Amino acid sequence: EVHLLESGGGLIQPGGSLRLSCAASGFTFRNYAMTWVRQAPGKGLEWVSTLSASGVSTYYADSVKGRFTISRDNSMNTLFLQMNSLRADDTAVFYCAKDPDRSGSYLLDHWGQGTLVTVSS
C-alpha cells in the first residue's frame, strides 16, 4: 500500500525558510515522479512543483519559482521542498503526491495527509 507522510511544517515569520519532507513507502520510489500541491485555508488546490524520478527534471509554478526548490533522495525514499523567502500567501497545507509516470505526467494517483505551513509574524 502506498504511503506518503509529510513533515516539517509549522509557523514561520515572513522572509523565513522551511524545509518540508515527504517519506514514501509501499512502492519503488525511485521509479516515479513526485509532486507538491498546496491548499490555502478554505481554498482550492494549487500545483507547486514536480520532480522527475531521476531528479534531473524540475518544474515549478510561477508563484514559487526562484524561492522554492524541490529535490529527492532516492536512497532514503524521501522527497523534499526547500522554501525560502516565505510570504503570508504561502500559508497552506502542503501535500506531496505520487505520479504514475517517471518523467512527470502531473496526474496524481496517491496523496499524503499534508503538513500545514503558516507564515505570519
Added chain:
Amino acid sequence: DIVMTQSPDSLIVSLGERATINCKSSQIVLSNSKNKNYLAWYQQKPGQPPKLLISWASTRESGVPDRFSGSGSGTDFTLTISSLQAEDVAVYYCQQYYTTPPTFGQGTKVEIK
C-alpha cells in the same frame, strides 16, 4: 495557463439521486495523437487529502464505486454520481494534466439534502 471552470460551485442532492458536476477548460486538453483527454477528477472529503477518482476523463481508478463516472472530450467534461450516498459528501475537483502548469478547477461542494 489553462483555466478550469467548474459548475456549479455547490450542489445539494437527495440520497439516491443523481449528482452532476461540469468542468470546462479554456483550451482543449485532448491529445489527438494519443486520442486521450488529460482530465482527472479528485474527491476531497472533509479533513482528508484529495483522492484520485477518474483519470483520462473517464477511467475509474481501482476501488472507486461504479456510481462514479466521467465523460466528455475536448473542453467540456462531466462527473456524474448516479446515486448519491452519504459517504460521497465532499468537494470534487477537476484537473487538467495536459500541459504545464497543471491546473485545477475551483471545486464543487456536494452536500445531502
